[in-house]
Amino acid sequence: MTQPFAGKVALIAGASKGIGAVTAEAFARAGAAVVLGARDEQALGLVAEGINGRGGRALAVRTDVSDAASMERFVGAAVEEFGRLDFAFNNATDGPRPAPLHEIDPAEFDRGIQVNVRGTFLGMKYQVAAMLRTGGGSIVNMASFAGIQGFPGLGAYVAGKAGIIGLTKVAALDYADQGIRVNVVAPGPIQTHHIDAAGAEAVRQAGLSTPMRRIGQAHEVADAVLWLCSEQSSFITGVTLPIDGGQAAGLKPPRTYNPGKGMEES
Known part of the structure; x- marks a missing residue:
């Protein structure tokens, strides 16, 4: 098996699941050697154990992405353990349950902004500093299709993800001529523990909301993240890449079958 990232070091925030x-x-x-951060130390340790057990190199570091000292320690642990930092994936997210805007608790709204926007800012702040010391790297931030298109009841989530897209563009411009590329992935409905917990009907409806008529898989997002970190995307920075089964292209009405007329738009 080819290993294009041999000798490289990748940091993943929000790595305990999904x-x-x-x-x-x-x-x-x-x-790549991987450094994993999340608040759930037990779940994080299991992921690291699995990677190490398969012959990989993984270090788990309990991390609160919204806390500056915690993020600095997280990045510092990567450099101390493996000597460098080449790639980072800022994936951690949080926020209140869906509700109309006037019903959102201000403290819950602040929590969503802290983890999504502040957490991504702090991640890039310390990741960039580490990458500059070794000649550059690639950072990928996790937004969402909800950061591109508004969704009812998701005020804090949409605001946070849109903020990540804006921050990413600024970082991409700040470091484009210093060997650091910064991009965003913006998934649509992806099969993770969150959507599975909502039940089979929610999964089916989520799939029908995409032009491809299915939900995505976590590995499809991972493949895009690795591509954005690879030399194959070496002239790409500051982009937002939807991984959404075609949602960003526009609406596609569901198709129904009429025995007399064949397939037709409903």
């Missing part, structure tokens, strides 16, 4: 864990495993399979 897309973050799958992306960490993908980086490890590609040969």
Whole structure:
């Protein structure tokens, strides 16, 4: 198996489960040493143990992305353990449950902004500093299709994800001529523990909301993250990449079958 990232070091925030864990495993399979951060120390340790047990190199660091000292320690641990930092995936997210805007608790709104916007800012702040010392790198931030298109009841989440897209553009411009590329992935509905917990009907409806008529898989997001960190995307920075089954292209009405007329738009 080829390992295009052999000798490289990748840091993944929000790596204890879901897309973050799958992306960490993908980086490890590609040969990178991985440094994993999240608040759930037990779940994080299990991900690291799995990678190490398969012959990879993984370090788990309990991290609160909204806390500056915690993020500085997280990045510092990567450099101390492996001597450098080449890639970073800022994947951690949080926020209140869906509710109309006037019903959102201000403290819950602040929590969403702290983790999404402040957490991404702090991640890039310390990641960039580490990458500049070794000649550059690639950072990928996790937004959402909800950062591109508004959704009812998701005021804090949409605001946070849109803020990540704006921050990413600024960082991309700040470091474009210093060897650091910064991009965003913006997934649509992806099969993770969050959507599975909502039940089979929610999964089905989420799939029908995409032109491809299915939900995405975590590995499809991980593949995009690794591509944005690879030499194959070496002239790409400051972009927002939707991974959404075509949602960003526009609406596609569902198709129904009429025996007399064949397939027609409903």
